Amino acid sequence: MKLEIIEPIGLCNSASKLLDTINKNIDKYLNIYIVGEILHNEYIINDLSNKGVRFVKDIKNIEMNKYTLVIFPAHGTAPSVYNKMQKYKYLDLTCPKIVNIHIFIQNNSDRDILFMGKKGHSEVVAVKEYKNVKVLYNLEDIDKLGELNNPVLMCQTTFNEKIFNDASIILKEKYPNILIKNTLCNIPLDRIKNINATDCDLLLVIGSKTSSNANEIKNSKPNSMIISQKSDLDINELLKYDKVAIASASSTPIEQVNIIVGAIKNAIK
Numbered sequence: 001m002k003l004e005i006i007e008p009i010g011l012c013n014s015a016s017k018l019l020d021t022i023n024k025n026i027d028k029y030l031n032i033y034i035v036g037e038i039l040h041n042e043y044i045i046n047d048l049s050n051k052g053v054r055f056v057k058d059i060k061n062i063e064m065n066k067y068t069l070v071i072f073p074a075h076g077t078a079p080s081v082y083n084k085m086q087k088y089k090y091l092d093l094t095c096p097k098i099v100n101i102h103i104f105i106q107n108n109s110d111r112d113i114l115f116m117g118k119k120g121h122s123e124v125v126a127v128k129e130y131k132n133v134k135v136l137y138n139l140e141d142i143d144k145l146g147e148l149n150n151p152v153l154m155c156q157t158t159f160n161e162k163i164f165n166d167a168s169i170i171l172k173e174k175y176p177n178i179l180i181k182n183t184l185c186n187i188p189l190d191r192i193k194n195i196n197a198t199d200c201d202l203l204l205v206i207g208s209k210t211s212s213n214a215n216e217i218k219n220s221k222p223n224s225m226i227i228s229q230k231s232d233l234d235i236n237e238l239l240k241y242d243k244v245a246i247a248s249a250s251s252t253p254i255e256q257v258n259i260i261v262g263a264i265k266n267a268i269k
C-alpha cells in the first residue's frame with residue numbers, strides 16, 4: 001500500500017496563532033473559560049481541558065471575577081454576547097476572515113444581507129442575530145425570499161463552494177442588483193484542489209466529524225472518511241487499497257496528524 005500525505009496539512013496560520021495565544025494565557029489566569037468550541041476539533045478541546053481550560057455554552061455559566069479570562073472562539077460571537085461581556089475581561093480570538101464578515105454586516109445595516117451557511121454552525125449562529133441578516137441554508141430557501149433592499153450575498157467561510165456558486169447565479173437572476181461577496185476561506189479550498197489533483201483509491205481526512213471544513217474536504221473524493229483518533233483506523237480495511245492519501249482539516253493540529261500517520265506506518269511496515 002502506498003501512503004501519500006497531501007500538503008498543506010495541520011492547522012491554518014490563524015488557528016495556530018489562536019492556540020499559541022491561549023497557551024500563553026494559561027499560566028496568567030486562575031480560570032479560563034471558552035464560550036463554545038474554540039475550533040471544531042476534539043483533540044484540541046481535550047488538550048485544553050487537560051490544562052484546566054473550561055468550556056461553556058453560555059456566559060451565564062461563568063463565574064466572573066478578576067482572576068477569570070473569557071475567550072471567544074474562532075468562528076465568531078453573537079453581538080448580544082459581546083454586549084453582555086463589555087464590563088468583563090475577555091479575549092476575542094475570532095479568525096480575522098470572520099471578523100471582516102461581521103464588520104461588513106455592521107457597516108451595511110441598511111442593506112439586506114443573505115448569509116448562506118450550515119444549520120447550527122457557530123459562524124451562522126453568530127451572524128443570525130443581526131437584524132439585516134437573512135440566513136439561507138439551501139437553494140430552496142431562495143424561493144421564500146420577497147422584496148429585498150440593496151441585497152448582498154455572503155456565506156460561512158467553510159460553506160460548500162458549488163452551492164454558493166449556484167446560489168449566486170439564481171440570486172443574480174432574481175435580484176440583478178445583488179452584490180455577490182464570496183467569503184469562502186481559500187485554505188480548505190486550496191486543500192481540496194490539491195486532493196483533486198491526487199490519484200488515490202481512498203482519502204483519509206484527519207479531523208473532527210463536527211468540523212465543517214473536514215466534511216467539505218472529505219466530500220471532495222467519493223471514497224473518503226474522517227479519522228479523528230487511532231482507534232478509528234481499520235488497518236485490514238486500509239490494506240485493501242493500493243493508494244491511500246492523507247489530508248487534514250485546517251483545524252487539525254500536526255500532533256494529531258503525526259499520531260495517526262505514525263500508527264498507519266507502524267501497522268503496514
Ligand code: SF4
Pocket residue numbers: 012013014015074095096097098157185186187188213250
Ligand atoms: S480555515 Fe480560514 S476561516 Fe477557518 S480559521 Fe483558518 S483562516 Fe480562518
